[in-house]
Amino acid sequence: MQAARDHGLSWPIVATAFTLMQRALPTEPGQVAVLGIGEIRRGKPRWTFDEVTGSWTTTADRWHVGFCDLTGGQGLLAQVEGRGGGQLAAATPRHLAPAGPSRRD
Structure with a gap:
């Protein structure tokens, strides 16, 4: 507003x-010629104490990763919560995944 x-x-x-x-x-x-990737922290990390292991663990990952088209004018293409490789691979939209042999031709 x-x-x-x-x-x-x-x-x-x-x-x-x-x-x-x-x-x-x-x-x-x-198609995206130049893919931009950036991460941003959203808020403060939250921690809980695990009495079994005697250590602190995060209750939520406050990082977000954004994918954007740097040269084609499409802007923000996707935003994924988390910054680990497994989280990114699982949440990455199909059109941002690495091109397989059939898509490279």
């Missing part, structure tokens, strides 16, 4: 424009 006020627009107009633009987006992005 603040962004609308900063530009002298009413929030209903901005919300309507956003909804119309969202409907125009493709369901799956096109």
Whole structure:
């Protein structure tokens, strides 16, 4: 709402424009020539003490990894919670997965 006020627009107009633009987006992005990957910490880490092992463990991974198209203008392609390789591989959308032999041709 603040962004609308900063530009002298009413929030209903901005919300309507956003909804119309969202409907125009493709369901799956096109080819990506240069893939950008960035991570961001979301909030503070939360810890719990495990009495069995006598150690602290995180209750939630507060890292998010974003994938974006750096040169094609498609913007943010996906956002995945977590930063481990297994989490990224399991949550990576099909169109961002490494190309197999059939997709490379």
